[in-house]
Amino acid sequence: MQTENRILNDLGKLATGAAGVFQSIRDEVETMVRQRLERAIADLDVVTRDEFEAVKAVAAAARQDAERLTAENAALAERLAALEARLG
Template sequence: MQSQNPFLDEMAKLTSSAMSLAQAAGEEAKAAMRSQADRFVADMDLVRRDEIDALKAEIAALREDVAALKSAKAARTKPADPAAGI
């Protein structure tokens, strides 16, 4: 036979309630911290990684264009070699 102890039943209910309350408080604290972190990142005006990668690709393309323009200019303005005409 099982014996029913009202004190132990109440303690189990109280413990169960305390655990669910602690879990809810933990979730609330996690949500508050996430919100604070999001606000901090927004205030810092940080740049996302994909934007940095796009700028790097654009800069690399511009450097190639500049190098091509410099070599074309150097080819046009190259002085004639006087020894080549002999």
């Protein structure tokens, strides 16, 4: 009976130790994977969300300015055509 308890205790200790080792290995692998992913993402040369939103806002403003200038040019072309018609 004593021998069986001792064997079970030893097996329990062995299982507990193995679980600790496996947890350490898992943590190490997660750390390595995270570092490699971070390095790979850094090498991709991607922009941050803030930078993207800033460029998007600038592009939208430029598009609005272009539309406004197109309308102004059309109005000026009509005015010029009317003036030329009065002169000619």
